[in-house]
Amino acid sequence: MKVGFIGFGEVASTLSVGLMENGAEVYTCIDGRSTRTRNNILQTGVETYPTYKELAENSDILISSVVPSKAIEVAEMVGKYSKGIYVDINNVSPKTVVDTLDKIENGKTVDAAIIGSVFKNGVNVNVIASGSFANEFADLKNYGMNITVVGSVNGQASGIKLLRSSYTKGVSALLFESIYHGYKMGIDKEVLKYISETECPDFIESAKSRIISAAFHAHRRSEEMDEIVEMLSGKQDPVMAKGILDFFKILGENIKKPEKRPTDYNEIFEYLMKIKE
Numbered sequence: 001m002k003v004g005f006i007g008f009g010e011v012a013s014t015l016s017v018g019l020m021e022n023g024a025e026v027y028t029c030i031d032g033r034s035t036r037t038r039n040n041i042l043q044t045g046v047e048t049y050p051t052y053k054e055l056a057e058n059s060d061i062l063i064s065s066v067v068p069s070k071a072i073e074v075a076e077m078v079g080k081y082s083k084g085i086y087v088d089i090n091n092v093s094p095k096t097v098v099d100t101l102d103k104i105e106n107g108k109t110v111d112a113a114i115i116g117s118v119f120k121n122g123v124n125v126n127v128i129a130s131g132s133f134a135n136e137f138a139d140l141k142n143y144g145m146n147i148t149v150v151g152s153v154n155g156q157a158s159g160i161k162l163l164r165s166s167y168t169k170g171v172s173a174l175l176f177e178s179i180y181h182g183y184k185m186g187i188d189k190e191v192l193k194y195i196s197e198t199e200c201p202d203f204i205e206s207a208k209s210r211i212i213s214a215a216f217h218a219h220r221r222s223e224e225m226d227e228i229v230e231m232l233s234g235k236q237d238p239v240m241a242k243g244i245l246d247f248f249k250i251l252g253e254n255i256k257k258p259e260k261r262p263t264d265y266n267e268i269f270e271y272l273m274k275i276k277e
C-alpha cells in the first residue's frame with residue numbers, strides 16, 4: 001500500500017510513523033516546503049517524489065493534510081493527476097470539502113475528519129470518513145489507523161466534526177463565563193462543586209482544563225467558529241453559534257497568548273480582572 005501526503009506537519013508525520021510501522025510505504029513531496037516541514041520529512045524517514053504530479057500519480061491513497069486555507073488550492077494542483085483515492089483530512093466546512101473534492105477528476109474521493117488530538121493519540125487517533133470511497137480508505141485500518149466510516153456522501157464527516165466542535169466550544173465558553181464571575185465573587189470552587197453534582201465524576205478537572213484551553217486557543221477557536229456560523233447560517237439564525245463566536249473573539253482580543261499553557265485558571269482570571277475592571 002502506497003500512501004502519499006500533501007503537507008507534512010504534525011498530522012502527516014505522526015500518521016506516517018504508525019503507517020510505516022504497520023507495513024505501509026509512505027511518500028511526500030518536499031518542493032517549496034519550509035525548514036520545519038523538511039525536518040519533519042527527514043526525521044520520519046519517508047520517501048519523497050520531486051513533484052506533486054508524481055506523488056499524485058503514484059499514491060494508492062493520497063491524503064491532503066495542509067492548512068485549512070490551502071485545501072482547495074492543493075486539490076486543484078493535483079486534481080488531474082490523482083490516480084488513486086484522494087482524502088481531504090483538513091479542518092474545513094462541509095461546503096469547502098465538497099468544493100475541494102470536486103477538483104479531483106477521477107472522482108475517487110473521501111471526506112475525512114480527525115476527532116481529537118493527533119499529538120496525544122498518535123496513529124490511533126479517531127478518524128471519521130464519508131464519501132463514495134470511504135470504505136476503501138478505511139483499509140488503512142490494516143496499517144494501524146483508526147477509521148470509522150460514517151456515511152457515503154462528501155461533507156458528512158466534516159459536518160459531524162464541526163457540529164461536535166460547536167458543542168464543545170459552547171460548553172467551554174459557558175464554563176469560562178460562569179466560573180470567571182464566580183471567581184470575582186470568591187465562589188468559583190463552590191460553583192464547580194455544585195455543577196459537578198449534575199455532571200460526571202471527573203467534571204471539576206475537565207472543567208478547569210477547558211477554561212484554560214478556552215483562553216489559550218481563543219483566537220484559533222474564533223476562526224473555527226466563523227466557519228461554523230457560516231455553515232449554520234440560513235433561515236433559522238444560529239444565535240447560539242454566533243454567541244460562541246463573539247465570546248471567543250472578545251476573549252482572543254482581551255488576552256495575549258502566553259508562551260506556555262497556564263496550569264491554573266487563576267492566572268487567566270487575574271490577568272482579565274487587571275485589564276478589564
Ligand SMILES: NC(=O)c1ccc[n+]([C@@H]2O[C@H](COP(=O)([O-])OP(=O)(O)OC[C@H]3O[C@@H](n4cnc5c(N)ncnc54)[C@H](OP(=O)(O)O)[C@@H]3O)[C@@H](O)[C@H]2O)c1
Pocket residue numbers: 006007008009010011012032033034035036037065066067068070073074089090091114115116117118119
Ligand atoms: N494536529 C491535529 O491534531 C489536527 C487535528 C484535527 C485536524 N487537523 C487538521 O489537519 C490538517 C493538518 O494539520 P497539522 O497539524 O499537520 O498542520 P501543520 O503542522 O501546520 O502542517 C501543515 C503542513 O501543510 C504544509 N502546507 C501548507 N501549505 C501547503 C501547500 N500549498 N502545499 C503543500 N503543503 C502545504 C505545511 O508546509 P510548510 O511548513 O512548508 O508551510 C506543513 O507541512 C489541518 O487542516 C488541521 O486543521 C489537525
